[in-house]
Amino acid sequence: MSSGLSFGYSNTEFNARAFGVRAAYGSVTDADAALRSGAAEFVGGAIGFDATTTASLIAPEHVDFSAASPETPPSTDSVTRTLSVTPDAVHRARVQSAIDAIDAGRVEKVVVARSLQAELSEAVTPEQMVDRFRATAGDATVFAADLSGSPDHRGRWLIGASPELLLRKRGATVHCVPYAGSAPIHDADGLPVADAADSLARSDKDLREHAYVVDYLREILSPLCTEIDVPARPTTIATRHVWHLATPIVGRLADPTISALHLAALLSPTPAVCGTPTAAAAALIGEIEGRRDFYAGAVGWCDAAGDGEWVVSIRCLELDTASSRITAWAGGGIVAGSDPDAEVAETTAKFQTVLSALGPVAEPARTGN
Template sequence: MPAGLSFLLSNTEFNARGSGVRASFGTVDQARDALASGAVDFVGGALGFDTDGLASLIAPEHVDFTAALRPAPTVDPMVADMLVTPDAVHRERVVAAIAAIDAGEVEKVVIARSLDARLSAPATPEELLARFAATAGGATIFGADLSAAPGHAGAWLIGASPELLLRKRGATVQCIPYAGSAPKFDAAGRPVAGAAESLRRSEKDLREHAYVVDYLRELLAPLCDEIVVPDRPQTIATSHVWHLATPITGTLTDPSVTSLDLAARLSPTPAVCGTPTAAAARIIGEIEGTRDFYAGTAGWCDASGDGEWVVSIRCLELDASRTRVRAWAGGGIVAGSDPDAEVAETTAKFQTVLSALGG
């Protein structure tokens, strides 16, 4: 799409829409060097789950910070057929993850399942973005052309992330990690009574959440003069899921540290990977296989280093034919996790993508 949309990030506070492709970069280092040299003044796109691996970062020909994303007027069904990792298979994966935790290999690991769908007719990135905007409530809608990444020519990453990885403005950096969650509705679509209060009191979920907060504080501490972290998380609702969330604010010692630098440093957090990071990533690879762009980060960075990045969850990858999509849903596994509850949690998290696809 050389003259059309190449990148988008839109929420209730901010919009950034890139059009055309002035330059593209397949690694963080390439994009960082181009920004530092003044060759480009803005990059937007996605970093893979392994930030040292896949990346697709675009310097658009034009960036519009004013045009809000228009939701789709209707969201008709568009799925011809669909295949989801079976409940029993995902349950076995969770059991394997718990065994690794019990063996002392890892403290937390996030295990995901996938959904593959064939669309009844080709869909454009703009159409899918508008559908997410119509169905995903106050989430951040994001879209990134993945063509700069090897093997992803013509593909797009599109979704509605509830989770801000970081926002940088001048010397101020903000993170709002999500970890620990509960479905808002049961299998029959009825609200789960007391779900938010149960989540607030859940020792398992509070422990899972603390891993993420501690991780971010530890990585930000060497870069900041001050970090403010509340004592307890909040409960925040998306369209289908309750989450524990903690707003973190830091003051950078060196404001020239860019949002791209921070995104590469902080992603993936324990909210989508686990802890220790290397051990959790290894277990994910053994149990799931390669994640590519799922559970990485999508966002932008300008010439001043400011920018905004979200965690790439509640998303799908649209292939070059525009007729097939793959989506994912995961949950954090810690000691004491209930395999059946974890299956239910991923089912609830799939609803963001399924709603955008028309049910």
């Protein structure tokens, strides 16, 4: 089997790099069973938006953990590309369809995304793309997951810089930091938006959107925990391009043998990237967007002790290494009272994480899906 990189995970505390493929699993159940039986000592990779049907999880030949290292400068060679993005008018119409569904009582919240396609003029390796994200992503967790464990995604990688911790498990302690409710830091001209953080913290729409996620996590985790701490109000956290509402949640598991991988599949997708009720929101997303594969799922790792860390797979792209083609996504939570124009602006801001990693635009964006 190949001894090259098969999984990468890097945050402000540590780097984890896995090499080679000892075994690949197309389901969470199979990967979790391998960890419990001792057949695998470490599993890393991606769980799809529908964790019951889509996964690519790798048991590597070996894995290296190290302390967080300085940002790696990306290659100085220009990576030119052509772009196409779901047009503003199309996304605006999708948001309106979601609002209509909310008004009709189908869902209370749904996350609607738009896509971006890029065709690179020269080949880029997963390692090179990781370096680009690390150089531009600030405090976000940079990840790279080989998707070859999923038969439909051979030769493809999920690479990105997620700001959102789905969960971290150490022993009996589980820690979640859900994000929901967002506001651009800069306007369309690149100027700071005055009082953006304060306005977000007071926004009834965004506070309601955030509460759905916190309530969901509390409902799932409480029966599993002997104690759980959930702050009454969220705080505001800034990434390089977007303000977010965030709530740190800490619980103590009654059964510390529950694995981080099992918990990640249990929690994902949260209302932060899907909606509520979950099944109804996922069905509506399928009608509005089409099928989601790995976007808005989870990326992370789990060891034989059941400890591990998973982030929500947002601010990411899928790289086809054979053709150097890229697909990326950006979404926003829609609730009663959402403004379609504001939602278009929010997704535009969220695309900046991927666009910063890709580098200078060689050709203007084309409208289209």
